[in-house]
């Protein structure tokens with residue numbers, strides 16, 4: 001096809017969206033058709049994703065996409081956050097999938113490390129230690145494993161509900177801790193050592209693979225039997241596809257709930273120093289390696305806003321994020337830079353209180369006002385981004401000369417400027433919808449509406465959404 005109309009379903013940890021992309025004739029046009037919240041639910045046994053609600057929203061969004069477009073949809077692709085999964089038996093979901101911010105995983109970490117020590121685990125899977133990596137969560141589900149016959153990651157689970165196909169898309173499979181980053185295949189020997197039956201790991205597919213067509217039930221809701229195409233189903237993999245640069249010496253920050261900071265490489269770096277610096281080797285589209293570190297990200301801001309909203313009285317409404325960022329911009333004095341990666345900031349809750357506690361423990365001035373606190377978060381994130389780019393360059397032996405900020409964080413001018421200032425590098429911000437764009441382009445390429453390497457796709461992104469430039473200012 002010379003032109004294609006595809007729908008990207010992009011589920012983030014705080015909201016989901018359905019975006020239609022029209023691709024062809026060297027052009028890329030996007031239309032937002034649906035946006036919905038993603039509210040986790042806490043039950044007696046912990047924090048869960050409301051996956052049924054998300055599935056309902058996906059179907060409704062696709063129906064909307066199909067209604068709005070004169071023609072029909074040529075394909076749909078799904079991406080989401082990583083690591084979380086559902087266990088199934090004969091196609092039936094066993095329990096409500098957990099949220100990676102649930103605190104059940106400490107026991108899982110201990111169990112796995114007793115069987116395979118951290119340094120050895122890294123040599124196998126090349127993953128930054130995060131307590132919620134799938135491999136640790138599976139250890140918490142040990143009692144269900146003998147009953148389960150499949151483990152499906154969130155985007156794969158939704159694709160299964162849509163089509164009936166049970167597969168594991170490779171970029172997201174690379175976040176489980178059970179994939180060999182050298183071969184891109186399941187490390188079944190590692191899985192058996194950890195008590196994970198290899199039979200629950202689905203056949204792997206690459207982005208671009210065709211997964212089948214909507215089931216009759218799904219097609220009835222959507223209004224059409226749309227084909228489903230695998231994309232970089234890990235949202236960060238799709239975002240990296242849409243980094244608008246054809247140069248190899250750029251660093252990226254995919255900045256949403258998390259700030260994923262690193263480089264794209266051809267081969268994994270599995271050294272002890274990469275492990276010590278907490279770098280991950282996740283799978284990218286077209287077999288590229290996403291060599292990056294998870295920085296805590298805009299979660300610190302959104303969760304602070306939520307904390308203040310909870311404490312607001314009926315007469316006194318709480319400020320919006322935009323108002324808080326204005327107040328933060330107006331702060332003139334120096335603010336404390338804290339360690340955003342401290343694990344205390346991972347679980348939901350009173351982030352402002354935890355920042356103040358961190359400052360007290362480290363004997364540094366705690367922010368006094370909300371404006372100062374927000375400024376302190378922004379400066380601390382920027383410092384972490386700058387340090388991480390520097391570290392990635394050192395570990396990979398490739399100096400980054402520019403930092404691309406893609407995702408929602410590209411809208412945060414204070415953060416983009418602070419990142420330029422603190423790194424001494426030019427920051428190029430945008431596109432905001434990088435993840436959806438990467439999702440769209442991989443589908444469009446599979447359909448023949450655009451062709452070439454990732455560099456060709458990125459050239460198209462650069463022409464259709466030129467980034468905003470921030471130059472570093474002298475530091476005082």
Ligand code: LFR
Nearest residue numbers: 080081082083235236258294
């Ligand atoms: C970003 C992201 C990160 C992953 C984290 C948890 O949305 O996918 O890449 O580490 O969420 O899944």
